[in-house]
Amino acid sequence: MKIKFLTLMLMGMITAVGFSQSKEQTFDHAFAHVVYFWLKNPDSKADRAKFEASLQKFLDNSEYAKTKFIGKPPKAIRAVVDDSFTYSLILSFDSAEAQAAYQVEAPHLVFINECEDLWEKVIVYDSEGL
Template sequence: MKTITTLLFLTIAITAFGQTTDTMKEFDPNFSHTVFFWLKNPDSQADRTAFVTSLKKFLDNSAYAKTKFIGTPPKASRDVVDGSFTYSLILSFDSAEAQQAYQDEAPHKVFIKESEALWEKVIVYDSQGI
């Protein structure tokens, strides 16, 4: 009886909190797009909120980005870690062509228009899988 209860509990927990095929987003190894943003006023909570709101709105409406990760720098414990940026964005695409279509889609252009006044520097690293 104890085993059945445990299995039932695990099944319910996995169903309630686990990924499903509808929500699962796997990293696509074909094309990676990594962007680092340095905000002009990184200590301004209003600027940070405006930036993240615009970025999330854009990503929620992007037809091409598969994996979508927004990050901030961790407290680095090693000299080789560059934590000077304010936000990072890591996206994956199924091809270089899909990434180019993402560059040209309306939500991306709206994001740039809404947020470009907030940043002082942007660096992009694109990579194709080997």
């Protein structure tokens, strides 16, 4: 009886994981937009909370960004890894035109207005897929 119960539980978990993974967006290789932010006060919990909330609000409302990833640097263990930034943002778009439209969409402009006083440096790397 226990074996049947455990088997059913395991099957249910595997099904749930498979279902949740199928809902994930796949990375669109047409156009990638990678942004690195260095906050003026990276140790300020208030600044981080404001930045994260505004960025998430922006991404939740962006019409053009497809894949959306917000990250923080892990502790670098190799000399080639730059962990000096505070946050990274990786987005993908259907095309360079969609990325250009994203630059002037209202949610993006609101994010910039709300947070530009928090960062001291921003670097952007854009790439078109091969």
